[in-house]
Amino acid sequence: xxxxxxxxxxxxxEKKQPVAFWCNPISGHNTLYWYLQxxxxxxxxxxxxxxxxxxxxxxxxxxxxxxxxxxxxxSTLKIQPAELGDSAVYLCASSLDVADTQYFGPGTRLTVL
Amino acid sequence: xxxxxxxxxxVTLSExxxxxxxxxxxxxxxxxxxxxxxxxxxxxQLLLKATKADDKGxxxxxxATYRKETTSFHLEKGSVQVSDSAVYFCALxxxxxxxxxxxxxxxxxKLSVIP
Numbered sequence: 368x369x370x371x372x373x374x375x376x377x378x379x380x381e382k383k384q385p386v387a388f389w390c391n392p393i394s395g396h397n398t399l400y401w402y403l404q405x406x407x408x409x410x411x412x413x414x415x416x417x418x419x420x421x422x423x424x425x426x427x428x429x430x431x432x433x434x435x436x437x438x439x440x441x442s443t444l445k446i447q448p449a450e451l452g453d454s455a456v457y458l459c460a461s462s463l464d465v466a467d468t469q470y471f472g473p474g475t476r477l478t479v480l
Numbered sequence: 481x482x483x484x485x486x487x488x489x490x491v492t493l494s495e496x497x498x499x500x501x502x503x504x505x506x507x508x509x510x511x512x513x514x515x516x517x518x519x520x521x522x523x524x525q526l527l528l529k530a531t532k533a534d535d536k537g538x539x540x541x542x543x544a545t546y547r548k549e550t551t552s553f554h555l556e557k558g559s560v561q562v563s564d565s566a567v568y569f570c571a572l573x574x575x576x577x578x579x580x581x582x583x584x585x586x587x588x589x590k591l592s593v594i595p
Contacts, residue, residue: 409585
């Protein structure tokens with residue numbers, strides 16, 4: 368069974384540029400998560416989807432971050448414009464339902480210059 | 481709110497040494513507890529979990545017991561291998577109230593095993 372797929376794996380951009388990350392969850396998983404992992408820290412939840420509905424986005428900086436999960440499968444996380452402090456690893460995870468084990472993708476390492 | 485505290489790293493051990501990584505937590509209700517492992521260049525993988533007090537999670541020679549009286553979930557392995565070199569994260573998931581099912585992670589402990 369394929370795991371959570373994320374792309375790109377690495378992204379380098381200049382500040383003020385836009386950037387987007389893509390995630391394809393495990394087939395059949397209804398719940399999808401985006402996490403931010405700063406260097407030397409554990410992941411922190413940005414947003415959680417149940418099917419196509421964002422049910423917990425309290426930690427998402429809405430002035431520059433946006434996310435969508437059209438058709439309740441793939442998801443895209445966007446930053447516009449990016450700032451130096453956004454350099455981090457962005458992780459996507461999915462689970463069958465909200466109470467089930469979360470499975471993580473390899474992450475996208477973003478560097479903002 | 482919920483929080484997880486795990487021992488600072490890095491930890492360096494010789495092959496076949498005994499491993500303990502301490503983890504304590506603060507949470508309301510009865511959380512589920514997890515250990516995730518992150519190998520270099522890879523995403524987090526679930527290593528083991530326990531969903532109620534006194535449960536023991538185990539996998540690949542690693543064990544952790546859910547101790548409600550000490551609010552702890554320490555990770556142990558009797559004999560580490562070079563291939564165990566990774567970053568280990570302790571995490572909890574609440575089962576009720578605000579933030580239910582949200583994973584709260586510790587900062588991670590980097591383990592290096594030398595031959």
